[in-house]
Amino acid sequence: MQLSEELARAITSMGRLINDFQGEELSRSDFLVLVRLPLQGGAGEAVRSRDLARAEGLDPSTMSRRLGSLADRGLIAREPDPADGRAHLLTLTQAGCDAVQRERARRVALVTDALAGWAERDRAELARLLSQLTDTLEHRRASQHDGRTAR
Structure with a gap:
């Protein structure tokens, strides 16, 4: 997938x-x-x-x-x-x-x-990656929104 x-x-x-x-x-x-x-x-x-x-x-x-x-x-x-x-x-x-x-x-x-059965390092890595993804998506949305309002 x-x-x-x-x-x-x-x-x-x-x-x-x-x-x-x-x-x-x-x-x-x-x-x-x-x-x-x-x-x-x-x-x-x-x-x-x-x-x-x-x-x-x-x-x-x-x-x-x-x-x-x-x-x-x-x-x-x-x-x-x-x-x-x-x-x-x-x-x-x-x-x-x-x-x-x-x-x-x-x-x-x-x-x-x-997530109780997950290793601590796996939980921490998941949290880090999800935070990074969210930051990237929010930045992209803000950039696209700024581009639309500037037209």
Whole structure:
């Protein structure tokens, strides 16, 4: 098999593992939204709901329903955008931050358990190579994005 096929297979298997043993608190889609938000009162700028919808590739109305659910559960705070009264700025509440941390720990445990039989040097090498691949892909995406916006 080619490398790209093996990567796709690994990513698919990881997604299935996460979904099969989904946490009780956050759905996969909840988690993907929450990790994009800064902590309320912390470092980082609040995010506009329309920008979040665009980043996730969702229709704004779909994102609005998801955000409403997260706000109802006390995981996010929505404040009116002073620059546009129709829009909201979103941040994580402390409860949202805690939920994200628990979900991250759950996901780490799933991978750690899966790699328990691997030699330490193999785990370290996998981590190094995945980091290198991610850095390369992110750099390539940024370069291509910069090229499109410069046209």
